[in-house]
Amino acid sequence: MEDQTNIRVVCRFRPLNDMESQRSQVLCVNFISDQTVSINSQSESAENLKFTLDKVFSPSSSQESVYDFAAKPIVEGVMQGFNGTVFAYGQTSSGKTFTMTGPNLEDPITMGIIPRMINTVFESIYKSDGNTEFTVKISYCEIYMEKIKDLLNPCEVNLKIHEDKLKGVYIEGIKEIHVGNDSEVYELMKTGSDNREVAYTNMNAVSSRSHSLFIITISQTNSKDYSAKIGKLFLVDLAGSEKVGKTGAAGLRLEEAKHINKSLTALGQVIFSLTDGKSTHIPYRDSKLTRVLQDSLGGNSKTSLIVTCSPSPYNESETISSLRFGIRAKTIKNKPKINREYTVAELKLLLAKSKEEIEKRDKMITRLEEKLKNQGDSILDISTSFSNPGEKIDADDIMDEINDLKIRLEEQVGISNQLKQVNDKLIFDLAEIKSDHAMMSQELKDAEQRTSFAEKSVKEQEAFIQKLVMTNESLEKNLESETENKIALERIVSEKESEIIQLKQEILMKDTQGQQKNMNEFRISPEEHEELKKQISILKKELENAKEQKKVIVNDLMKALDDNQQLKDNQLSRNRRTGVYEIVSPEIKNLKEENDELKKQLRQSQVIGNRMSRVQESPIEFINIKNENEKLKLKVLDLQKTINDILTIKPSETKNQENTELKMMIEKEKAYFEKDRKSWEAERESIMRDLENRCNRVISLEIDLDMAKDSYRNLEKNIGKNEQTLIMNIQRMDNYLSKLTTDLQRELIAKQKLVNDCQFYEKRQKDQEEKIKLLENECEDLKKKEIRLEYKLKNNEEEAFYGMGVKRGPTINFGNIRKPIKGGFTNDMRKSMVLGKINEIGK
Numbered sequence: 001m002e003d004q005t006n007i008r009v010v011c012r013f014r015p016l017n018d019m020e021s022q023r024s025q026v027l028c029v030n031f032i033s034d035q036t037v038s039i040n041s042q043s044e045s046a047e048n049l050k051f052t053l054d055k056v057f058s059p060s061s062s063q064e065s066v067y068d069f070a071a072k073p074i075v076e077g078v079m080q081g082f083n084g085t086v087f088a089y090g091q092t093s094s095g096k097t098f099t100m101t102g103p104n105l106e107d108p109i110t111m112g113i114i115p116r117m118i119n120t121v122f123e124s125i126y127k128s129d130g131n132t133e134f135t136v137k138i139s140y141c142e143i144y145m146e147k148i149k150d151l152l153n154p155c156e157v158n159l160k161i162h163e164d165k166l167k168g169v170y171i172e173g174i175k176e177i178h179v180g181n182d183s184e185v186y187e188l189m190k191t192g193s194d195n196r197e198v199a200y201t202n203m204n205a206v207s208s209r210s211h212s213l214f215i216i217t218i219s220q221t222n223s224k225d226y227s228a229k230i231g232k233l234f235l236v237d238l239a240g241s242e243k244v245g246k247t248g249a250a251g252l253r254l255e256e257a258k259h260i261n262k263s264l265t266a267l268g269q270v271i272f273s274l275t276d277g278k279s280t281h282i283p284y285r286d287s288k289l290t291r292v293l294q295d296s297l298g299g300n301s302k303t304s305l306i307v308t309c310s311p312s313p314y315n316e317s318e319t320i321s322s323l324r325f326g327i328r329a330k331t332i333k334n335k336p337k338i339n340r341e342y343t344v345a346e347l348k349l350l351l352a353k354s355k356e357e358i359e360k361r362d363k364m365i366t367r368l369e370e371k372l373k374n375q376g377d378s379i380l381d382i383s384t385s386f387s388n389p390g391e392k393i394d395a396d397d398i399m400d401e402i403n404d405l406k407i408r409l410e411e412q413v414g415i416s417n418q419l420k421q422v423n424d425k426l427i428f429d430l431a432e433i434k435s436d437h438a439m440m441s442q443e444l445k446d447a448e449q450r451t452s453f454a455e456k457s458v459k460e461q462e463a464f465i466q467k468l469v470m471t472n473e474s475l476e477k478n479l480e481s482e483t484e485n486k487i488a489l490e491r492i493v494s495e496k497e498s499e500i501i502q503l504k505q506e507i508l509m510k511d512t513q514g515q516q517k518n519m520n521e522f523r524i525s526p527e528e529h530e531e532l533k534k535q536i537s538i539l540k541k542e543l544e545n546a547k548e549q550k551k552v553i554v555n556d557l558m559k560a561l562d563d564n565q566q567l568k569d570n571q572l573s574r575n576r577r578t579g580v581y582e583i584v585s586p587e588i589k590n591l592k593e594e595n596d597e598l599k600k601q602l603r604q605s606q607v608i609g610n611r612m613s614r615v616q617e618s619p620i621e622f623i624n625i626k627n628e629n630e631k632l633k634l635k636v637l638d639l640q641k642t643i644n645d646i647l648t649i650k651p652s653e654t655k656n657q658e659n660t661e662l663k664m665m666i667e668k669e670k671a672y673f674e675k676d677r678k679s680w681e682a683e684r685e686s687i688m689r690d691l692e693n694r695c696n697r698v699i700s701l702e703i704d705l706d707m708a709k710d711s712y713r714n715l716e717k718n719i720g721k722n723e724q725t726l727i728m729n730i731q732r733m734d735n736y737l738s739k740l741t742t743d744l745q746r747e748l749i750a751k752q753k754l755v756n757d758c759q760f761y762e763k764r765q766k767d768q769e770e771k772i773k774l775l776e777n778e779c780e781d782l783k784k785k786e787i788r789l790e791y792k793l794k795n796n797e798e799e800a801f802y803g804m805g806v807k808r809g810p811t812i813n814f815g816n817i818r819k820p821i822k823g824g825f826t827n828d829m830r831k832s833m834v835l836g837k838i839n840e841i842g843k
């Protein structure tokens with residue numbers, strides 16, 4: 001018979017909060033003892049409001065003390081393979097979340113029941129002997145508006161509840177996460193809490209609008225005797241029972257409140273039905289909450305209920321109703337049992353016992369048979385002794401013997417039933433193993449497929465890498481040719497620059513002050529240089545021509561001057577004769593002097609003419625000539641003026657004729673001078689024009705040069721840019737290559753892992769196959785044994801009923817059990833073990 005235990009119910013009062021203290025500092029509660037509390041109320045008598053629970057915690061109680069009393073025994077039970085539940089019930093803001101979770105998960109003082117339980121679980125695991133393998137799985141969900149949402153997989157918002165013979169009540173499809181230490185659990189708690197539905201209400205700044213369920217599943221496997229246990233722990237933080245008026249709920253909050261109150265009413269109904277002693281139907285299915293808590297309330301679970309209360313008179317009625325709820329729940333009886341599997345040793349013992357019993361029965365049967373033979377067919381002679389043939393026996397002895405046989409028969413039936421159960425279980429395990437086998441074969445196939453995919457992708461990547469390497473090579477070639485181009489260009493540019501420097505030097509040599517503005521940057525191309533040379537030679541030629549012309553002019557002028565001199569001499573002699581000489585002699589003298597000067601200057605101009613031939617070498621010469629020309633021009637003008645002045649002198653009548661002749665001569669001279677001057681002027685202008693052209697040409701060449709320089713700079717920049725782009729491309733290619741290499745390595749590792757997995761699965765599969773074979777053999781043996789047993793039992797029954805002389809079938813020999821019976825594992829455990837192994841391989 002299963003042991004029944006009551007739900008452990010405690011209540012916890014929190015301190016007054018700010019709002020309550022402002023209303024009244026007085027408490028509505030009297031702590032009579034550590035198990036009894038009474039509420040002061042105007043409406044009801046104190047006696048009615050006295051509540052005795054398993055424990056009462058005052059506002060000063062610590063988190064640790066609540067845990068030690070209300071939760072620690074539950075978690076200890078879970079470690080032994082029991083199911084356990086701790087749930088907090090109370091009005092909104094009464095301290096349910098504070099008690100269950102606590103304000104800080106990792107603070108040893110304020111941490112609530114859930115983190116403390118996790119600590120205890122892991123401590124127990126660490127302390128356990130090395131023969132037991134544990135797995136711890138966490139699930140976390142909430143029931144919000146009658147829908148179950150997976151808090152560790154928030155996209156699942158409407159999970160379904162199912163029930164099954166082996167698993168009991170469970171939430172289908174809920175995410176179960178394996179954990180290895182308490183920090184991992186805290187992380188999951190935080191993640192889950194972030195996904196919870198909470199809201200601000202008038203009563204609580206962070207009020208839970210849903211019931212939360214934190215589920216810890218602890219599986220244990222003993223590696224020595226293969227016994228296995230599974231304990232499931234439900235930690236439930238209910239949404240607050242609340243008065244809509246007080247919380248100020250409206251809209252969505254009101255809808256939430258309606259659902260909360262509805263599910264809490266259903267919980268109350270379940271508790272009422274469980275405890276009224278009359279109900280045959282327990283309305284677990286009325287709400288998701290009661291359905292999930294089915295095992296915790298009246299089922300296979302050790303359960304604690306923590307009723308949280310406010311000590312303020314303002315919440316007096318809610319406190320009373322919560323305590324009444326607790327009192328009612330206290331009478332619920334649960335039937336917790338260890339969720340375990342038979343060990344091999346236990347099964348062996350069971351079989352050995354059966355074997356022994358069967359042998360005993362066989363002996364008895366033989367003896368009875370012998371007796372029957374000795375006694376003949378008369379079954380009426382019951383005075384025959386069983387033990388000593390021939391001796392008269394007592395009828396009471398025979399009746400005792402028959403009773404004894406009956407008891408043994410019952411025992412045999414019990415053993416047979418047990419064996420039947422074991423057999424059923426083995427058949428079930430066999431089916432599971434077969435399905436596992438199929439699953440693993442599928443996984444193996446998948447793994448093989450993945451391996452072939454991986455190999456294919458590795459090949460593709462290798463081809464791609466090959467392609468990239470080729471691209472890289474061609475890019476490198478391009479870069480090389482670009483670099484060569486660049487070097488060639490640089491060479492050309494440097495040649496040009498040296499030419500330009502040369503030209504610059506040449507031009508600098510020709511540079512004149514004032515005419516040349518800023519020739520520092522002067523650079524021309526060789527073509528332009530050639531062009532310039534050509535122009536200079538043309539200029540030279542022109543200059544030669546001009547020189548020739550000038551020579552002619554100078555000769556003419558010299559001749560004219562000689563003629564003039566002669567004329568003057570004649571005039572002088574004539575004047576001497578006529579007495580005019582005295583008058584004009586100073587002017588004539590001056591004129592002569594001027595004439596001499598002019599001659600001198602003309603000679604000089606010949607020198608200048610020669611210098612002009614060198615003008616192409618230096619514009620300075622040209623300027624000098626120009627200046628001298630200007631001076632000469634001025635002198636000619638002066639001379640002209642003097643001649644004019646002389647001509648304007650009114651001589652005596654006798655002189656008039658000579659004067660006229662002189663005038664004519666002077667006019668003639670003047671005409672020569674004028675002609676000469678004009679030709680000089682023309683020559684000067686042509687030189688000036690030429691110079692101007694050359695300057696313009698130089699400027700245009702300078703502009704062209706600047707443009708060439710710009711395009712060179714652009715070219716250089718572009719080359720730089722191209723080079724940079726190429727370098728970047730190469731770097732990118734390098735990076736991509738190294739990434740691909742890493743990917744390849746990763747793929748290879750994954751492939752290796754897959755191969756390992758495959759090997760592991762293959763091995764596992766072989767093991768499973770062996771196990772299946774073993775189990776099948778064992779099944780066969782058991783079946784045979786069962787048949788034999790049934791047969792024997794039937795015989796015994798018949799024998800006992802009819803006495804001796806009953807016809808019996810042939811005797812079946814019992815075969816020895818050849819191999820020990822190994823306890824099977826549940827599917828969950830097997831999976832978790834596999835996962836554990838995979839994780840190990842992964843590490």
Ligand SMILES: Nc1ncnc2c1ncn2[C@@H]1O[C@H](COP(=O)(O)OP(=O)(O)OP(=O)(O)O)[C@@H](O)[C@H]1O
Binds near residue numbers: 014092098207239
């Ligand atoms: N025992 C306690 N000691 C100190 N402070 C407490 C205690 N219990 C609750 N509190 C404080 O009271 C406030 C409400 O508590 P909590 O949120 O745990 O209430 P609740 O019952 O979970 O409310 P709801 O149902 O609205 O979610 C919080 O600020 C909490 O820190």
